[in-house]
Amino acid sequence: MSKTSEQAGVPSVSTVPLQGQVAGPVVPPRVAARRRRPGVIALSLxxxxAGGAGVAVLMLQVGHRTQVVTVVRDVPVxxxxTQRDLGTASLALDPAVKAVRAEDLDAMVGQRAAVGLxxxxxxxxxxxxxxSLVKAGEQLVPIGLKPEQVPATALVAGQRVQLVHVDAPGATGTSAGSGAAPDAPPKTITGRVVKASAAAPGTGMVVxxxxxxxxEGPTAAAWVAAGALRLVLDAPGGS
Known part of the structure; x- marks a missing residue:
């Protein structure tokens, strides 16, 4: 055989597959160490x-409850x-809220409601x-108002009003026999609302x-009896 033939039958070393070779260990990439900044650590701490202290303060505030006086029944002005009108409750009370403490409940009994409770x-x-809501030198005059005579503005204790004398139903000529000229200004009496009832069922009448x-109390009462009185609200502050 010729050398050419022998060379043709011998496989090339480069074409022999590599067997049994094991890959070497993989070296992880080097990561540069992060520098710790003392200032950042101190700020985080x-x-x-501060957050822990805030939570602690909040928990203390929520846990601090105050015994206060409550209203348990409707009390008109x-x-x-009485003792039956009042009760007590335990609340986490905001300092801005002005409430009567439970230890002062007995002192509230016997006082008057200055507003509707x-x-x-x-x-x-x-x-x-x-x-007393009726002071010395005053008289209390009850006035019945029909639905069309009741102001749309709610009547509350302390409001200043004018009691105006008008012609009684069926009256003619002078103002209900008062002797005043027809074009004269009507007579008025200054008053103060002490209490206003709810509208009566069926009639809508308000007292x-x-x-x-x-x-002036007797005069106002006479006007009421004659049906010759109207109630007018004064502007706040009397202006």
């Missing part, structure tokens, strides 16, 4: 401490408070008074207790 509400010191001076 301070924020964590001017009525004397509703059940479920807290009792505030400004809502009670030891003074308003008005405090007037002792000298």
């Amino acid at each position: 301070a924020l964590i401490a 001017g009525q004397v408070l 509703k059940p479920g509400s807290l009792l505030a010191p400004s809502q009670v008074t030891r003074e 308003v207790d008005v405090a007037t001076s002792t000298a």
